[in-house]
Amino acid sequence: MRLGVFGAGSIGCYLGGRLIAAGQDVTLVGRMGSEVKAHGLTLTDYAGARVQLAPAQVRYFDEVSALADCDAVLVTVKGTATREAGAALAPVVKPGAVVVSFQNGVTNADTLRAALPGRTLLAGMVPFNVVHKGSGHFHNGTSGPLELERGSGASAELQRVLQQAGFAVVLHDDLRRVQWSKLLINLNNAVNALAGVPLREQLADRGYRLVMAGVVREGLSCLRAAGLQPVRLGRLVPSLAPAVLSLPDWLFFRVAAAMVKVDPSARSSMWEDLDRHRLTEIELLNGEIIRLGQAHGVATPLNRKLYELVRIAERDKRGSPQLSAQALRAALA
Numbered sequence: 001m002r003l004g005v006f007g008a009g010s011i012g013c014y015l016g017g018r019l020i021a022a023g024q025d026v027t028l029v030g031r032m033g034s035e036v037k038a039h040g041l042t043l044t045d046y047a048g049a050r051v052q053l054a055p056a057q058v059r060y061f062d063e064v065s066a067l068a069d070c071d072a073v074l075v076t077v078k079g080t081a082t083r084e085a086g087a088a089l090a091p092v093v094k095p096g097a098v099v100v101s102f103q104n105g106v107t108n109a110d111t112l113r114a115a116l117p118g119r120t121l122l123a124g125m126v127p128f129n130v131v132h133k134g135s136g137h138f139h140n141g142t143s144g145p146l147e148l149e150r151g152s153g154a155s156a157e158l159q160r161v162l163q164q165a166g167f168a169v170v171l172h173d174d175l176r177r178v179q180w181s182k183l184l185i186n187l188n189n190a191v192n193a194l195a196g197v198p199l200r201e202q203l204a205d206r207g208y209r210l211v212m213a214g215v216v217r218e219g220l221s222c223l224r225a226a227g228l229q230p231v232r233l234g235r236l237v238p239s240l241a242p243a244v245l246s247l248p249d250w251l252f253f254r255v256a257a258a259m260v261k262v263d264p265s266a267r268s269s270m271w272e273d274l275d276r277h278r279l280t281e282i283e284l285l286n287g288e289i290i291r292l293g294q295a296h297g298v299a300t301p302l303n304r305k306l307y308e309l310v311r312i313a314e315r316d317k318r319g320s321p322q323l324s325a326q327a328l329r330a331a332l333a
Contacts, residue, residue, distance in 0.1 A: 001021060001023045001024070001025070001074050001134055001157065001158075001161055002027075002069055002071045002072075003016075003024055003025060003026045003027070003070060003072050003073075003074065003161070003222075003247075004026070004027045004028075004029065004066070004067035004070035004072070004073040004074070005026065005027070005028045005029065005030075005063065005069070005073070005076060006029050006067060006073055006074070006075050006077065006085060006089060007029070007030055007047065007049065007072045007075060007078070007081070007085060008029060008030035008032065008060065008076065008129040008163055008213070009030055009031070009032065009076065009077075009078075009107025009132070010131065010132045010138055010269065010272070011076045011102065011126055011130050011137050012028065012030060012035070012076035013041060013043075013074075013132075013136075014043055014130045014138045014140055014165075015074060015076065015103075015126070016028045016074070017041040017043045017053055017058070017100065017138070018043060018051065018165040018166060018167065019041070019162070019165045020041075020048075020053055020058060020163070020193065021051045021053060021165070022161075022164050022166070023164075024081030024095040024164075024165065025125075026059070026127055027059050027061065027066050027067060027070060027141050027270075028058065028059065028060045028061070029061050029062065029063070029064055029066055029067055029107070030060070030062070031062065032060070033060045033061065033062050035053065035059040035134075035135070035136055035224070035305075036058055036136055036138070037055050037056065037058075037060060037136075038135075038237065039052045039061070039135045039136035040052070040054045040055040040056075040057065040085045040136055041058055041136050041137075041138065041140070042135075042136055042137040043139075043140075043141065044137070044138075044139045044140070045140040045141075046140060046141050046143065046261050046262065046263035046266065047261070049166075049212055049310045051249075053253070063197055064088045064089060064092050065092055066175040067089070067092055067093060068092050068093075068134065068141070069094070070093070070094075070097060071097055071098065072097060072099070072100065072154070072158060073089065073093055073097060073099050073100070073109065074102050074124075075089075075099060075100065075101050075102065075103065076102050076103065076113060076126075077103065077279055078215055078279075079103050079105040079107075079281050079283075079284040080101070080105055080279055080281060080284070081281065082101075082103065082107075082108045082111045082112060083111055083115070085113070086111060086112045086115025086116060087115060087150065088105075088280060089112075089115070089116060089120060090115050090116055093116060093119055093166065093182045095119065095151070096118070096120070096321050097117045097118065097119050097121060097197035098119070098120045098121075098154040098158065099116055099119050099120070099121050099122070100121075100122045100123075100124045100141060100148070100158065101122070101123055101124055101148035102124040102125070102126050102146075103124075103286070104182075104183075104189075104269075104281050104284060104285065104291075105183065105281065105284035106176070106179040106180055106183060106284075106288060106289065107121070107284070108123075108125035108284075109121060109124075109175075109249075120151055120152065120154050121147040122148060122149040122151045122154065122155055122158075123147070123148075123175040123176075123179065124146065124148045124149065124175070125147040125148075125175065125179060126184050127142070127143075127145065127146070127147070127182065127185075127217070127233055127234060127236075128140050128141070128142045128143060128144050128270065129141050129142045129199070129266050129267070129268060130145050130269075131265070131272060132157070133270075134273065138171060139265060139266075140200070140267025141189065141262060141263045141265055141267070142199070142260060143170060143259060143260055143261040143262075143266055144168075144170045144233065144234045144236070144260065144264050145167070145234050146167050146168065146170070146176075147169075147170050147172060147175060147178050147182075147233070148162075148169055148170070148171055149172055149173075149174075150172060150173050152226055152285075155171055156171070159171060159218050159327070160329070162302045170330055172269060172294030176228075177228060177229060177230065177231045178233065178332070180223055180228050180230065181230040181231050181232075181233055181238045182218070183215075183240040183285060183288060183289070184216050184223075184230060184241065184287070185233065185236060185238060186217045186285050187214075187215045187216055187219055187285060187286060187289065187306075188212050188268065188270040189211070189213055189269065189270035189271075189280075189281070189285060190215075190270060190282060190285065190286055190306040190309075190310050191208060191212050191215065191306065191312070191328070192267060192268040192270065192271050192272035192319055193268055193271040193274050193280065193310060193320055194306070194309055194320060194322070194323045194328060195208055195315065195320070195322065195323060195324075195325070195328065196248065196271065196319070196320030196322035197268060197322075198260045198264055198265060199205045199262050199266045199267055199310060200270065201218035201265050203252075203256065203262070204249070204253075206248070206249055206252070206325075206327060207324075207328075207329055208325045208328070209245040209318045210245070210246060210326070210329070211328055211329055211332060212241075212245050212285040213241070213242040213243075213245040213246045214302050214304065214332075215286075215302045216238070216241045216245070217242045217243050218289065218298070218299075218301075218303055219240070219289045219300075219303070220238070220239060220294070220301045221291045221293075221298050222289055222292040222296060222298045222300065223292070225292075225296035225297070226259070226292055226295070226296050228306070230259070233331050234260075235258065235259045235260065235267070236259050237259075238262055244256065244259075253316070253333065263287055266274045269281070270282065270285075270310070271320055272311075272315050274314065274319050274320050274323060275320065277317045277319070278315060279314055280310055282306075282307055282310045282311065282314075286304075286306050286310075287305040287307060289303045290303055290304055290307060301332075303333055305331065309323075309331060314328060
């Protein structure tokens with residue numbers, strides 16, 4: 001397959017780079033061309049793996065027209081740019097091509113589907129966190145399989161290609177419950193962004209974990225009211241998250257270690273957005289829980305306050321406010 005990645009930032013460069021290293025024909029399109037052309041790609045992960053691609057091995061363009069011949073396009077733009085992505089891809093992506101939304105949130109695939117008639121549009125989910133470390137270096141700091149919507153023979157072919165690149169891939173007839181389940185886990189992005197510390201350090205502090213437990217508990221209440229049943233994501237069970245997060249430290253570490261791998265440098269993408277003075281995806285994460293609660297009469301005060309605090313941090317453009325667990329709990333009280 002001739003593969004393209006549109007919006008090749010942290011997630012896109014990591015996925016695309018691993019596919020290139022596996023011998024696939026891949027074209028990357030995004031805003032990081034000068035960096036990639038100067039340094040190539042260095043891809044590392046929590047398990048110690050390292051892939052090095054020289055600049056000459058990576059085809060990176062800033063024009064969407066470079067994707068015209070692709071059989072499949074992986075869309076990895078921020079959810080806030082999905083509508084614009086669909087408009088840009090519509091005159092370029094050939095009829096019959098497969099387009100996959102590998103984005104956070106629950107509405108991106110529908111937005112792209114409306115903008116790209118005549119193409120096979122599949123929802124997808126990337127469970128792991130990737131941080132841009134500069135000079136073409138992208139680090140995957142957490143574990144988990146890619147999740148992909150089943151659709152004709154396209155999803156099976158993509159599954160095979162991604163597995164050859166070393167990714168575990170799980171196919172689903174209906175990805176909606178998977179997306180909402182991932183969204184529950186991603187509610188921690190706001191907590192991590194406001195804390196301003198690596199994910200492992202944040203999770204080691206029971207004060208932060210209790211905040212996250214309350215935030216996820218609100219989300220679960222909203223999903224129950226909407227008739228949505230969360231599903232297991234790899235070894236993560238979202239419905240058990242509040243109870244696990246509330247455990248005392250000695251027991252939490254034992255249970256969490258069996259569920260997910262997190263290396264010491266991993267941080268959330270929302271922290272990275274604040275650090276780089278960019279708009280975050282708070283609207284598509286905690287904002288979705290707030291709207292779901294409104295629609296079904298469920299109060300979401302913790303998610304609302306996190307939403308407000310992240311919006312303030314975006315406005316101030318000073319990076320993370322670096323709130324301690326005590327300060328964050330006081331702000332949410």
